[in-house]
Amino acid sequence: MHVRALGASACIGNPGYTTCLLAGQDTLVDCGTGAGTLSTEDILALRSVLLTHSHLDHTGLLPLLADVHACHDGPGLDVYGLPETLDALSRHFFNDAIWPDYARQENGKSWLRMRPIDVGDTVPLTNGLATALPAQHTQPALGWLIEGPWRALAYSGDSAPCPAFWQWVCGVPSLTDVICEVCYNDALQALAGKQGHSTPGQLASYLAKLPSQAQFWVTHIDSRCRTEVIQEMQRLCPANLRLSMLKEGTLIEL
Ligand SMILES: [Zn+2]
Ligand SMILES: [Zn+2]
Structure with missing residues (x-):
């Protein structure tokens, strides 16, 4: 299974699009503006969206993806997230004022099927398994573990340092890649x-606890302090890890 970064930026404009990962051909992890780079055919091939918060x-393109499925009589999307996340989407997006309520059943079918989950729950993927991981953010939030046939990728979502997340991922024997948000440099810690x-x-x-030779991908850097974040990460990253900046188009094989 391949995971492709469609959006890896904290905001739009240069350098790109906000958070969205395509796992295989049919699953999105988060649904920021990176999802807008998909073709109609790509969108109709989607079956699941795994949300962090x-x-x-991270969610802004979901209403428009649902619209493509509705307009082209597609299969619709299963949307996985914390109950609070799905409730926020229902109240603020799919309220028939901002956008049609695509989760509503019509003729026995809905274009969005909301699937509430909690930390530790798993979602089967076409060629692997996704597990919801803990995260710490201003809104209820998750990370995700994506396990393919050979390797596993952990994604932090938006999160302050979360000991439970790191304890979990360091116990995954097949872990080879971590995508972690590092939004600000140390001077902006407050x-x-x-x-x-x-x-x-x-x-x-x-980082010191990650398996040797793991690839550490930095994402969601605020554009105002990008240079500082990269310099500080290069200085701090243990020599036995491979450090890279996630960017639109990055492909990770699992
Ligand atoms: Zn974010
Ligand atoms: Zn956030």
């Missing part, structure tokens, strides 16, 4: 704390 940069994000220095102790 309700914030717009801002990061207020917004439920991470800085390089806060992650150092967790």
Whole structure:
């Protein structure tokens, strides 16, 4: 199974699109503006969306994806997330004012099937398994573990340093890749704390516990401090890890 980054930025404009990962051909992990790079055929091939939390940069394209399925009589989407996340979407997106309620059943069918889950729950994928992981953010939030036939990828979602997340992922024997948000540099630690994000220095102790040769992908860097975050990560990252910045088009084989 391949995981392709469609969006890996904290905001739109240069350098790109907000958070969205395509796992295989039929599953999205988060649904930020990166989802807008998919063709109609790609969108109709989607079956599931795994959400980390309700914030717009991770969910904003879901209403428009549902619209494509509705307009082309597609199969519709199973949407997995915490109950609070799905409830926020229902109240604020799919309320017939902002957008049609595509979760409503019509003629026995709905275009969005809301599937509430909790930490530890699993979702079968075509060629693997997804597991909801703990996260700490200003809104109820998850990370995701994506296990393919050979390797496993952990994705933090938006999160302040979360000991339970790192304890979990360091116990996955097939773990080879971690995609982790590092929104701000260390000088902005107070801002990061207020917004439920991470800085390089806060992650150092967790990086030391990752399996040797694991690939650590940094994502969701605020464009105002991109240079500083990259420099601080390069300084802190243990030599036995491979450090890269996730960007649109990055392909990870699992
Ligand atoms: Zn967020
Ligand atoms: Zn975000």
